[in-house]
Amino acid sequence: MDTRNPQAPLAKATRHDVWNPEEDDTLVCLDVQQETHDVKTFTFASRDGKRFAFKAGQYFLFDLEHNGEPESRCYSISSSPHRTNAFSVTVKRVPGGKISNWLHETLVPGASVKANGPLGHFVRSEAVKPKLLLLSGGSGITPVMSILRELADSCAPADVVFMHAARTPLDLIFRDELACIARRLKGLRLHFLPETVAGEPSWSGLTGRISADYFRLAVPDIADRTVMCCGPAPFMAAARGIAAKLGVPAAHYLEESFDAAVIDEPEIPAIQEAAAKVFRVTFSKQARSIEVTGDQSVLSCAKKSGVRIPSSCANGVCGTCKSKLTSGTVDMNHNGGIRQREIDAGFFLPCCSKPLSDLVIER
Amino acid sequence: MLDRLPSSISALLDSRAEGHSLPAGLYIREDVFEADIDVFFHKHWICVGLDCDVPEPGDATVVDIGKTSLILLRDDDGEIRALHNVCRHRGSRLLSPGKTIVSKLVCPYHTWTYELTGELSYAPHMGKDFDKDCHGLKPVTFKSIGGLIYVCLSDNPPEDIAGLEQAMVERLAPYDIRNAKIAHQTDVIEDGNWKLTMENNRECYHCSANHPELCVSFVDLDFGFDPETLSPDDREQAEEHFRLYEARTQAWESDGFPSAAIEQLTDCATNFRTQRLIIAGAGESQTHDATAASSKLLGEMTRKDLGDTHLWGHNSWNHFMGDHAVVAIVIPLSAGKTLVRTKWLVHKDAVEGVDYDLDKLTDVWIATTDQDADLVARSHAGALDPAYQPGPYSRFSETNLDKFATWYIDRMRAHGY
Numbered sequence: 046m047d048t049r050n051p052q053a054p055l056a057k058a059t060r061h062d063v064w065n066p067e068e069d070d071t072l073v074c075l076d077v078q079q080e081t082h083d084v085k086t087f088t089f090a091s092r093d094g095k096r097f098a099f100k101a102g103q104y105f106l107f108d109l110e111h112n113g114e115p116e117s118r119c120y121s122i123s124s125s126p127h128r129t130n131a132f133s134v135t136v137k138r139v140p141g142g143k144i145s146n147w148l149h150e151t152l153v154p155g156a157s158v159k160a161n162g163p164l165g166h167f168v169r170s171e172a173v174k175p176k177l178l179l180l181s182g183g184s185g186i187t188p189v190m191s192i193l194r195e196l197a198d199s200c201a202p203a204d205v206v207f208m209h210a211a212r213t214p215l216d217l218i219f220r221d222e223l224a225c226i227a228r229r230l231k232g233l234r235l236h237f238l239p240e241t242v243a244g245e246p247s248w249s250g251l252t253g254r255i256s257a258d259y260f261r262l263a264v265p266d267i268a269d270r271t272v273m274c275c276g277p278a279p280f281m282a283a284a285r286g287i288a289a290k291l292g293v294p295a296a297h298y299l300e301e302s303f304d305a306a307v308i309d310e311p312e313i314p315a316i317q318e319a320a321a322k323v324f325r326v327t328f329s330k331q332a333r334s335i336e337v338t339g340d341q342s343v344l345s346c347a348k349k350s351g352v353r354i355p356s357s358c359a360n361g362v363c364g365t366c367k368s369k370l371t372s373g374t375v376d377m378n379h380n381g382g383i384r385q386r387e388i389d390a391g392f393f394l395p396c397c398s399k400p401l402s403d404l405v406i407e408r
Numbered sequence: 409m410l411d412r413l414p415s416s417i418s419a420l421l422d423s424r425a426e427g428h429s430l431p432a433g434l435y436i437r438e439d440v441f442e443a444d445i446d447v448f449f450h451k452h453w454i455c456v457g458l459d460c461d462v463p464e465p466g467d468a469t470v471v472d473i474g475k476t477s478l479i480l481l482r483d484d485d486g487e488i489r490a491l492h493n494v495c496r497h498r499g500s501r502l503l504s505p506g507k508t509i510v511s512k513l514v515c516p517y518h519t520w521t522y523e524l525t526g527e528l529s530y531a532p533h534m535g536k537d538f539d540k541d542c543h544g545l546k547p548v549t550f551k552s553i554g555g556l557i558y559v560c561l562s563d564n565p566p567e568d569i570a571g572l573e574q575a576m577v578e579r580l581a582p583y584d585i586r587n588a589k590i591a592h593q594t595d596v597i598e599d600g601n602w603k604l605t606m607e608n609n610r611e612c613y614h615c616s617a618n619h620p621e622l623c624v625s626f627v628d629l630d631f632g633f634d635p636e637t638l639s640p641d642d643r644e645q646a647e648e649h650f651r652l653y654e655a656r657t658q659a660w661e662s663d664g665f666p667s668a669a670i671e672q673l674t675d676c677a678t679n680f681r682t683q684r685l686i687i688a689g690a691g692e693s694q695t696h697d698a699t700a701a702s703s704k705l706l707g708e709m710t711r712k713d714l715g716d717t718h719l720w721g722h723n724s725w726n727h728f729m730g731d732h733a734v735v736a737i738v739i740p741l742s743a744g745k746t747l748v749r750t751k752w753l754v755h756k757d758a759v760e761g762v763d764y765d766l767d768k769l770t771d772v773w774i775a776t777t778d779q780d781a782d783l784v785a786r787s788h789a790g791a792l793d794p795a796y797q798p799g800p801y802s803r804f805s806e807t808n809l810d811k812f813a814t815w816y817i818d819r820m821r822a823h824g825y
Contacts, residue, residue, distance in 0.1 A: 068757060357519035362530050364511050365519050384466045384511045 064095040066161060070108075074156045075131055080218050083138040084184060085149055086123060088131050092157060096129040101169065101191040102273070102301070105134065105162030111147055118144050121187040121275070121301065122163065123219075125194035135218065137184035164389060167273065167301040175271040175297075176204040178264055180284055182276025183211055186218050188301050189273055193226065193233075203232040206264050210238040210255060210280065214245035236263050255280070257287045268292035275301040278401065282322055285402065295403060302374030302401050324400040328352050328408045329371065343375065343395035343404065354395055354408055358382070361397030368395055373404035417443055417825045421817050428798040430813055435601040435791040441743035444602070445474040447823045448722060448816075451562040453569045453678055455724040455737055456480065458751065459488055459555045459586045461507075466524075469507045473739055476561060478548055479503055481510065483524035490548040490559055491526045502545075513545065554580030555588065556726070556735070566677030572721070575670045575682055579717055582665070583728050584707025588753040591732070591760065592770050596748045598781045600788030602723070602740035603816065605748060608784050609725050609736075610812055613805040618783060621775045625687045625698040625716075632805035649686075656686055656715070665714055673811040677819065679722045681808070684715045691715075693729045694772050700731035702764035704755040722812075732764070734773050744788055750777055 072089035080086050091097070104121040120134035139145045152158070167188055169177070179189035186209055196203045207227075211217050217237055227235040238255065242248040253259070260267050272293050274284045281300050288298055326343060327334045335350040337343055344366055347354055356366040361379030369391055375398035377383075383394050395406070417440055420433045434440050448454075456471045457480050468481035470493055477493035479502065493501050495515040502515050502522075512529070513522040521530035526545035531538060550559040551569065554576050558569065598605055608614070612628040619626070629646050638646060660667040667684035689698035692712040700712050709730045717728040723738045733753040740746050752770050760766055790796055801810045 357514075357532060358521065358530050362512065363514050363519050363521040365514060382511055384509065386464075386466065386509065387511070 062093070062095045064091050064097050066163070069093065069095060070159045070161060072158050072160050074152055074154050074158070076154055077152065080135060081216055083216075084135060084218050085138075086133050086135045087148070087152055088124070088133040089158070089160070090131040097126075097132050097163070098129065099126050099132065099163035101126050101195040102167040102188040103163040103165040103191075104167075104188070104301075105132075105160045106164060108159040108161065109144060109147075111143055116144055119164075121165075121167075121191070123187040123190045123194075125191060125198045127195060127198040135184065135187045135190070137218075165301070166391075167275070167299060169273070170271070176266070176269055177206070178267060178270040178272045179205060179207045180272055180274040180276075181209050182280035182284075183216070184218065185274075185276030185280070185301070188275050190219055192273065193223075193230075196233075197226045197230045203230060205230075205232060206234045206236065206270065208236040208238065208255075208263065210240070210276070212240050213243040214239045214248050215243075255283060255287060257290055260287055260291055271297045271299070273299045273301075278302075281402075300374070300402060324373075325403045326400060327403075327405045329405055330408055337400050337404075339399055339401065341399060343398050343400060343406070345396075347395065352408070356396055359396045361394050364394060366394055366396045367392050369407035371405045371407050373400065373402040375399060375404065376401055415439075415825060417820070421820055421825060424813065424817055425798060426814075427803070427810055428800055428813075429607075429809070430603065430816070431798055432791045432796045434816075435604060435788065436743055438743050441601075441740065443820065443825055445740060447820055447825070449473050449561070449740065450476070451560070451564075451823060452566060452722065452819070453551075453558045453560045453572075455556055455721055455735075456550075456559050457557045457737070458588075458590070458735060458753070459552055459557065460588050460590055460753065460756070461557075461751075462488065463589075463756075466509045466511060467507070468503060468510050468513075470503050470505045471739075472505055473561075477501060477505075478559065479513070479545075480557060481513075481524055488550075488552060488557065489524060489526065490550040490557070492546040492548060494546070495520055496528065496543040496545065497531070552586070553577060554583075555585030556580075558721075568672065568676050568678045571670075571672045571676075572678055572680045575666075575680075576719060579666050579682065579684075580728065582706075582708050583717075583733060585728070585733060585753060587756050588706060588733065589756040589758065590751050591754045591758070591764065592752040592766060594750050594770075594774065594777065596750070596777050596781050597741065598746045598748055598784045599744060600746055600784035601743055601791070602738055602746040603812075604784050604787045604791070605738055605746045605780075606722065607809050607812060608780055608787070610720070610808040611802075611806045613802060614783060618779050619776050621696060621772045622694065624689055624696060625694045625772070627686060627688050630685055632802070632807060634802070634804040653686060657684065660684055660714065667715070667717075673808065674815050674818070676815070677822075679720075679812070679815050681720045682718060684717045687716050687729070693731050694727060694734065695768050696771055700729075701769040702731040702754045702758050704758040704763040705730050706733065706753070706755050722815075732769055736773075736777075744792075746784070748777060748781070750774075 071092040073092050074087055075090050076088040078086040099122060104119045107118050107120060109116045120136060122132050123135040124133040136145055136148055138149045169192055179192060181189045193207055223235055227233050237250060239252050240254060242252055268291055272288050274281055322339045323336050325334055326337045333352050335346055337346040344354060344356055354366050357363045361382045364382035367383060370393045375393055377393050377398040379394050379397050420431050423431050461469050462480055462482040465482050465484050465486055468479055471478045479491045479493045481489050483489050493503055495502055497518055497520045500515050500517040502513050522545050523529050526547055528540040528543045531540060548559050549565050550557055553573050612631040615623055615628040629649055635643055657667045669683035671681045673679055673681060687698055692698060692700045695701045712730040714730050719726040725736050727734045735751045737749045738746060750773060754764055758764050
């Protein structure tokens, strides 16, 4: 990538081809916006002037170079899919996070980067017009912001609760824009939930963390809604538990496992918290379900429970246990036994994967 | 090989009359088939595929030749590799025939796991003292010549592949076949001996009676004619055609596109011929109206009037045109069955239905290949008939067959038959 040449010319957008992930990989940064004290939005156009077609909730995988080392990071698109000439990602600076800090300090308009996408399945079902609860913590707001911007752009009647949690009012990303959308998008209810009022003592709403009590008050019809959740792992784990307790069926609960913070510098306490959790792992072809804690590999638990998956190395090398993950997210540490193309197609290696949510595996 | 006693095949080779087709036994006998595989498919360079058969890291394809099975793949560094498809444990096939995507090469039998370089990386339950280093997959000698993959299964690959390499690297460069896309592929199994398949391809004596589609763009006169049998009108037309050839070849060459015929057909191990041929009619491409089938030209090509660069080898024929290329690979299956694998290539960014119409791209050679399959089956059936007797090749339009048969006999003898 080239970040030192802010003069890199952008091709005239005379071609109206659509960005094709099979062949296109170069983006040019058009604009950088400071959203909050530690969050910036980066807007990218195709070097060749191509349009972007993506679904709200999808992400791009950026191939970056840091100190000569290749680094890949996923960032959800925060802009509306109705805007096709450019898309935006919104990145929070993470304490000690080498890539997020480096992006904040180095990426300027005119710089070009390599990226692969759009990717991901955290998208709204188009089959029905659902009642939605868009639920986000911190920089996990990006994919649900894209969804909300799409709804606002389409001007269609909606029934959406948008709930955003953050550390303090100063950390509420897109605060003004959300207030603005809430004034004109019929059927949107907006809830902000800062953990503390630090920095803004006149905060008039509630503060604290999400809880079943909070949702009973703020979203009493949560059980009728499709919940789409994105945020740090502990936030998502808590949200998942609460939603289940309040009667949201698993089929109506979607989550996006990564956000910039999780991918960048895994917060050790967060992972430990997830590790203590017990997840339900279902093998759809055998109609079997087992429990796996967040610190166990899916394969070893399956073996102990008598569920048979072809396997060999148990170490992410040989790929013999490769399986289709039809729902849920895992923390996979493979050693070359699976290709990114296969991961993108929904496959994973149970031998080197720990669950981050309930899983359904096609086995 | 040299200590082998004169075989019954030697007697067949000896009985071949100059200028005549081969004795029936050389087409139909199973022992000759096995000798052919040994000599022409294991000891000579053969074309087995293309770089663009495996466009991305992890793409792999298996090609079976006789009892040998090869894995052609692209490794994580983007390099092409050719490996024997035989596990070093107990010999199981690693991959099944056809195309696949792999992250490692894992034997399905006992999960011996190899890197895409062929190095053995994991062999369970073999003990601490087991030396993985000397159990890597066996590599196959190969060359990518302008994007065409040639392999040689012998430890002493013929060195005169250099002639083909020197000619084709330069000629194929502007077509950038290495980065083309396979738009379509067909496998046709002909009911005939592979040499009849090749002989049929080496002459166009049969074209005007059998290939109405191909004759729109292909000029059968290019491969010889008897001036005495032509009408005065036809003769004048033929002479005009050859004046045009000279002028066109000169113009192409002065524009930097090597075009003159290069032949290495007899007294050599590696048999090939190349020439830039004129396309008849609209002059652009081998399609039903001789106009280009793809509006996105191959590689760096900017012109549609650069004719048809043809390349023959002893198991393949190829046509490289401005807009597309047709690559045919011949693999014998038995004395009387031969696989003809045809691939149609377009620019890697060309989009079906937008830049090219698949039917227009493939019509001519699908029809021609089917017609040829029928002709080869007829030839083979005739060779099986006790009434078959080798007949004379035309000294005008079948000179290349005489050269092919002569080369065949020479190479068999060179390898001890």
